[in-house]
Amino acid sequence: MPDQQKDATVHLSLDEVRDLAHAILTREGLGADHIGPVAETIVAGERDACASHGVYRLTNCIRTLRSGKVNPQAHPVVRPSASAVVRIDADGGFAQRAFDLGLPLLIEKARTHGIGLLAINHCVHFAALWPEVEAVVAHGLVALACTPSHAWVAPAGGTAPLFGTNPIAFGWPRPEGDPFIFDFATSAVARGEIELHRRTGKAIPEGWTIDADGNPTTDPEAGLSGALLTFGGHKGSALSAMVELIAGPLIGDMTSAESLAHDDGALASPYGGELVIAIDPEGILGDAAAGHVARAEALFTAIRAQGARLPSERRFAARRHTPQTGVDIPRALYEELAAFA
Numbered sequence: 085m086p087d088q089q090k091d092a093t094v095h096l097s098l099d100e101v102r103d104l105a106h107a108i109l110t111r112e113g114l115g116a117d118h119i120g121p122v123a124e125t126i127v128a129g130e131r132d133a134c135a136s137h138g139v140y141r142l143t144n145c146i147r148t149l150r151s152g153k154v155n156p157q158a159h160p161v162v163r164p165s166a167s168a169v170v171r172i173d174a175d176g177g178f179a180q181r182a183f184d185l186g187l188p189l190l191i192e193k194a195r196t197h198g199i200g201l202l203a204i205n206h207c208v209h210f211a212a213l214w215p216e217v218e219a220v221v222a223h224g225l226v227a228l229a230c231t232p233s234h235a236w237v238a239p240a241g242g243t244a245p246l247f248g249t250n251p252i253a254f255g256w257p258r259p260e261g262d263p264f265i266f267d268f269a270t271s272a273v274a275r276g277e278i279e280l281h282r283r284t285g286k287a288i289p290e291g292w293t294i295d296a297d298g299n300p301t302t303d304p305e306a307g308l309s310g311a312l313l314t315f316g317g318h319k320g321s322a323l324s325a326m327v328e329l330i331a332g333p334l335i336g337d338m339t340s341a342e343s344l345a346h347d348d349g350a351l352a353s354p355y356g357g358e359l360v361i362a363i364d365p366e367g368i369l370g371d372a373a374a375g376h377v378a379r380a381e382a383l384f385t386a387i388r389a390q391g392a393r394l395p396s397e398r399r400f401a402a403r404r405h406t407p408q409t410g411v412d413i414p415r416a417l418y419e420e421l422a423a424f425a
């Protein structure tokens with residue numbers, strides 16, 4: 085690495101990232117049973133080279149805790165049901181602890197009914213969704229997850245923020261090797277990525293945002309105070325609306341506009357619901373499931389045969405070396421966080 089770049093970053097082992105996260109979350113008063121799950125999400129973001137959802141997210145956690153927009157001592161509660169649905173009230177806390185509580189119940193529902201649906205209500209979600217879908221896929225199940233965020237994104241054809249960045253994540257178990265996972269915002273890019281550009285004074289690509297007057301802009305500051313655009317025009321826009329509906333009103337929780345109104349200028353992380361669906365191939369196909377899941381491998385082989393890569397391959401590649409090599413954090417971000425710790 086050139087010296088100039090070395091000066092701009094600080095090298096940390098993943099254990100040091102974990103220690104930093106624990107120190108900050110403890111100091112900011114997060115309850116003991118939340119610190120581990122929240123810190124592990126942040127470590128996982130760095131381990132997998134997902135800068136927009138790694139240690140940078142600690143700045144959001146601090147703001148959210150300090151503004152009282154998350155319950156640091158939340159006790160998530162499971163609402164019993166005999167159906168395939170598991171509902172958990174996160175009690176205003178970060179989503180991680182509620183998800184950990186719901187995961188075994190979701191798996192059990194999927195095994196019993198062929199499909200399980202986990203609705204987490206009243207949670208603060210600041211993270212990527214692949215940790216959730218990977219956790220479901222690890223049980224040999226197909227997974228889908230989504231959550232609204234804050235109203236930052238204009239619908240295709242409009243110019244005012246209405247939708248959240250509304251990520252969708254999908255996971256498919258594979259007989260060998262890494263699962264097939266994708267996880268992306270339905271906006272052109274996650275807002276966190278634009279925030280990272282703003283921090284380093286870098287222009288953003290065209291097509292990500294419009295300014296407050298509705299004009300295209302490559303200035304991150306102007307884009308953040310205007311609106312993000314959806315990916316794929318009207319198609320991303322419709323998918324974003326779907327996330328608003330199925331992880332909002334369908335599960336009795338907030339839309340992104342309602343979440344932003346609840347935020348009331350605090351600049352805290354989004355508040356509302358998360359939906360996770362688990363499907364057991366054996367619940368549909370019985371003994372034939374393994375054969376059909378194996379047949380899906382031909383699709384992945386054909387994608388790669390064209391020189392294309394599978395989503396999450398970059399992440400899994402990073403995961404194989406960062407536990408040994410550690411990670412580079414922008415120095416300015418590290419110094420800001422170290423001051424909090």
Ligand code: NDP
Nearest residue numbers: 212213233249251266267268269273274395396397398399
């Ligand atoms: P990207 O636009 O970078 O898309 C990420 C997905 O696309 C990953 O699965 C990635 O795999 C895959 N991908 C990227 N390039 C290629 C390629 N050339 N070929 C095949 N697959 C590719 O991410 P976003 O900015 O849209 O989202 C980043 C994160 O932000 C997500 O994890 C999302 O969950 C999170 N987010 C969370 C929100 C919340 O409310 N909690 C709101 C919005 C976003 P790989 O990782 O291997 O590159």
Ligand code: PYC
Nearest residue numbers: 210211249274275276
């Ligand atoms: O990057 O858009 C984003 C985001 C919102 C909540 C968590 N990440």
